Amino acid sequence: DGGITQSPKYLFRKEGQNVTLSCEQNLNHDAMYWYRQDPGQGLRLIYYSQIVNDFQKGDIAEGYSVSREKKESFPLTVTSAQKNPTAFYLCASSTNNQPQHFGDGTRLSIL
Amino acid sequence: QKEVEQDPGPLSVPEGAIVSLNCTYSNSAFQYFMWYRQYSRKGPELLMYTYSSGNKEDGRFTAQVDKSSKYISLFIRDSQPSDSATYLCAMSTYNAGNMLTFGGGTRLMVKP
Numbered sequence: 001d002g003g004i005t006q007s008p009k010y011l012f013r014k015e016g017q018n019v020t021l022s023c024e025q026n027l028n029h030d031a032m033y034w035y036r037q038d039p040g041q042g043l044r045l046i047y048y049s050q051i052v053n054d055f056q057k058g059d060i061a062e063g064y065s066v067s068r069e070k071k072e073s074f075p076l077t078v079t080s081a082q083k084n085p086t087a088f089y090l091c092a093s094s095t096n097n098q099p100q101h102f103g104d105g106t107r108l109s110i111l
Numbered sequence: 112q113k114e115v116e117q118d119p120g121p122l123s124v125p126e127g128a129i130v131s132l133n134c135t136y137s138n139s140a141f142q143y144f145m146w147y148r149q150y151s152r153k154g155p156e157l158l159m160y161t162y163s164s165g166n167k168e169d170g171r172f173t174a175q176v177d178k179s180s181k182y183i184s185l186f187i188r189d190s191q192p193s194d195s196a197t198y199l200c201a202m203s204t205y206n207a208g209n210m211l212t213f214g215g216g217t218r219l220m221v222k223p
Contacts, residue, residue: 004154031208040119042199042213043155050209090154094208099145099201102154 002027004103006091012111013078013085021076021106023091032074033092033100036060043090049074078108086110114138117200117214126223130187134200134214137181143207144176146185147199149216155199159185160207190221 004025013019023032031050035043045058049068063082068074074093078085088107092100117134124130132146142163147155159174161167167174173186183202187194200214 006154040215042115042117042215043201043211045210048209092154097207099143099157099160099207100211101157102147104154105152107152 004091004093004101006089006103006106008106009104011106011108013108014111016080018077018079019108021078021089021091021108023074023076023103025072025074025091025093025103027093027095027101028071029093029095029101030071031094032068033094034058034064034066034074034076035090035092037088037090037105046076046089112137113215115200115202115212115214117217119215119217121218121220123220123222124190126190126192126221128190128221130190130194130219130221132185132187132198132200132217132219134183134202135181136183136202136212138202138204138212139178139181140204141178141202141212142205143203144174144183145201145207145211146172146174147201149197149199151196158198162207187219190219192221192223195219195221 033048034046047066049055065077091103094100146159149155164178171188175184197216199216201211
């Protein structure tokens with residue numbers, strides 16, 4: 001079954017801690033994206049990557065970091081510099097001028 | 112003013128009703144228009160995708176784009192309780208997969 005897998009489903013962060021959210025896809029898509037979704041709000045783009053070893057900041061990149069060492073993987077680190085990290089994080093991928101497909105998200109909360 | 116506006120709802124309808132969901136936008140360069148359905152605690156699922164103006168039908172769902180009015184719609188016929196979800200519109204300029212701008216979503220409740 002082709003798709004996007006995000007893990008974990010739920011994650012708790014302590015003060016001063018960095019946490020990493022996993023996103024893996026087996027769709028052979030070139031582009032991958034990270035979004036943040038807050039209650040009642042649309043999706044806001046954090047980072048995106050069009051190709052391996054390259055990524056670009058989105059609208060709200062401050063306090064986040066990413067890497068793209070493999071085509072199928074695009075992990076997101078929420079650093080301690082992100083002062084309001086509680087949100088639902090969504091990973092997506094796309095290819096060949098086709099719409100993005102999404103994973104089922106990770107809900108991050110503060111302890 | 113947001114680039115894409117969408118009434119947050121909630122919109123409550125009886126089972127079997129025709130539902131109309133809408134988005135307005137300000138950027139005339141948008142060419143690709145998508146509707147996603149999102150169930151609670153799940154990721155968005157692509158429902159409909161249209162390019163430029165016109166209508167597209169898929170089963171009980173019809174997507175309409177009116178670029179002259181900067182207005183898109185999603186119609187759901189014979190609505191079912193399983194249609195209860197948040198519906199997000201999304202649009203982009205030069206590529207259907209890149210740099211999507213999302214509306215805030217409309218929550219729909221279909222009551223049996």
